Amino acid sequence: MLVPVCSVLSLLGWLCLYVLLCSACRGRSAEWNVRLVTLSHGVFIVLFTAYVVFIDGPWPLTHAGTVNTPLQELALCVCLGYFLFDLCWCLVHRTEGPVMMAHHCGSILGIGLALWLGSSGCETCAVVFGSELTNPLLQARWFLRQVGRYESLLGDVVDVLFISLFAAVRVGVGTAVFYSQMTSPLPAPAMKVGGVLMYGLAWVFMVDIARFGYKKSRTKYLRWKERPKSS
Structure with a gap:
């Protein structure tokens, strides 16, 4: 497969989608349109990598490397093109902090390395699936905020699903994939170093999400507790 060509075509495809959305939604902000691109990529790549990991194979827990x-x-080419597009957009608009930028750079380097080496696509696709599985929910939270519907039952459901999926898949299942990569003799040392970095970033995100979940649940509890006093 012509990996560089596919990656460039993917980059151009996501860029064209963004331009079309900007043209169709002229009353919306640039971030609104780029998040629609992000949502489209998240849904597409989750379905694609789910087929690759669970149906086409091989199984990442036994065939790492x-x-x-x-x-x-x-x-991986589709995903690499998207991350290159999104990284460029973030650099131009300066919307993300150092942790998210590190995640983007790490994703690009990891995917690029797997494509360059011609191996470890198995566990890399599994990591992409786990990482992007929660992405549509993350975008849903942002869009709910924009339309004033976040402080509702729907917003609570989205948050609970997001936190639960992140903990179960990116940390829980991610730990199993990380272990299989570290213990397998096949992955290149560079891929194992990348695995350590991405696994560490997942835990950084998990700590932040746990803090958010605690603060939100505490706020909800205090509001509920004060209701009888104000009636």
């Missing part, structure tokens, strides 16, 4: 399949490389 094996030679890439054509479908694995196609999925």
